[in-house]
Amino acid sequence: MATGGSKRVRVIDVANAVGVSKATAVFSLNDRYDIVISEPTRQRVKNMAAKMGYKPNPLAQALSTGKTGMINIVVPYINDPFFSRFLAHFQQIAFDAHLTPIVTANFNEDENADEFMERLIHWPCDAYILCYSKKLAAFLTERKIHLEKPVVYIGEKVDGIDSVYSDHQAAIAAILNHFSEDRRTDIVFVSDEKALHYINERYRLYLDHMKRIGRKPVELVVPERSRGAAYSTVREHLAAHKPPQAFFCYNDELAIGVQRAVQDSGYNVPDVAVSGFDGLPEGDYMNPRLTTVVYPYDKMCHAAWDLLEARKENLAGASNVVEFQSSFVQGGSTRLPDRVPSLTD
Amino acid sequence: MATGGSKRVRVIDVANAVGVSKATAVFSLNDRYDIVISEPTRQRVKNMAAKMGYKPNPLAQALSTGKTGMINIVVPYINDPFFSRFLAHFQQIAFDAHLTPIVTANFNEDENADEFMERLIHWPCDAYILCYSKKLAAFLTERKIHLEKPVVYIGEKVDGIDSVYSDHQAAIAAILNHFSEDRRTDIVFVSDEKALHYINERYRLYLDHMKRIGRKPVELVVPERSRGAAYSTVREHLAAHKPPQAFFCYNDELAIGVQRAVQDSGYNVPDVAVSGFDGLPEGDYMNPRLTTVVYPYDKMCHAAWDLLEARKENLAGASNVVEFQSSFVQGGSTRLPDRVPSLTD
DNA sequence: CTGAAAGCGCTTACAG
């Protein structure tokens, strides 16, 4: 049976209805002006197609042309306020470009990850947008997929493929500097295992900072990158230890759990300061508001798209990098009431 | 050029490498045990396919069989903590079933909505899962798409197609009852325009309740279903009016903005009570915790999947409905300290 | 413009 329902209209049906050949119908519909067809004929075909509700079967077109009109957008997790912002942007961009976005979560380090990647590279699509999944980027480049189809990476600078990222250094320094100005030196770094395992910029700058001010770094490792896990870990920690002057959290997701844990343990925020990262919208609705770092999401997404478009012309060319700057945003979760806030930007 | 890279391995390549016919190769790979092929031959084909990295081209398979292996999952918005939970569940379900999920946001009432729906029905896929988009459901049933492919609706009971929903009545009653027990009678309903426009259960039960207790209902209409819009609306309201005893909010998204607005206006929550709806994870991390209503998301998703599976066998059969019960969860955002909490379940 | 044909990569019915 034909794909897409029993009585789907085909080009041949349109051609027969108008009384022209299949070729003429196709050329008219596809605006092939390199073929000589009279304007009235073109119009008759188009009108009839519209009247009959003809839509080309994308599958057949794809098989014939090698262009699927599908674009694979990969994020580590689909149900995550951080990544879903990127998804929403790309969804809109793809819609406008008349492409079908195949949105997939790559399960990053999960047990399904390998299986996922195998399936991914065999799925026919025209291009890939990878968000924050270095492992997947390595997988694709190893198999030279980026030489066959455009691939763009968003999140970090990755060798060999076009990438877009936001530089966090100044923003991280601003947070740590802000702690110093409030004379907070007893700072705990909160992250999940992954963030410690890889060479992590936030962690590294934290270590540098602690060294500089001559204090011993303390890491609190949360078993999983979720607010719930952060909450439990910090509750336990505060049951056994005195609170630090500040919790420097890997991201907002963790900071949200941390802040709640501090409060539920009977301490006040910002007496105990809590800082996050990522600029999740919900941070603005915490009480107090979460100090965080925001990135220019929309600009990053559009830059990624532009790279992808440009790449089509030149698959083998040298890879490009587009850099943005993240910015520190101070909220009540770190501001001591008796001090004037100091924003670096 | 072939889809999916220049040197993609095809069945014929595998067949030639083993020295069997194309048909034999296909039958072996597809485990067609209705065809007599010796076991050793089957194995040789499979091993060679694995060795050569052969994966069938899904596009060609789809065109030939009429089965695309794609399932369309539609939500109003992709970047929404409520809907993205459903997405995450279905993503996993589809992965396990070896299907490719086409995740799309239908922009619900936006300007793009019509264009979106037109494209949607012409996109070849094997089935549809619609989440909370009645307009789209009507569009599909009008065109009798549900008689061609399985369609399941999640969110409400919809005539003519299989649907899964959670009944909120008891939970809504529990919230209102909870307000009464705390002697709160001055209750404001907060929703966006849509929620008032349609016949809305939460709104209707609120009106009934206010009538019963002899108080005048007050609706606060937020221009858009976002926490930011709710925040602004309530800030303005509280600048001009005395606070009510309770804000009964259409959902958590709005309640999050409302709670923050109440606090920023200088009032205490739960002196002014705020209740939400949906059981978003972030409600648990508000200060105080948000009183809300939770649904059995995972069960709903699996029920929807089961309906879809069953529907394949019998497209024309009468539609089924699976109902779940939502439950009231009391948080600190409504609990008066001097009263014993009263949970109905 | 037309008409007949090949091809994308697969599945499947059929005669041997």
Next chain:
DNA sequence: CTGAAAGCGCTTACAG
């Protein structure tokens, strides 16, 4: 098991 063939619905090169 094999081999030759038709078909899914489209695109495209080619001879007229």
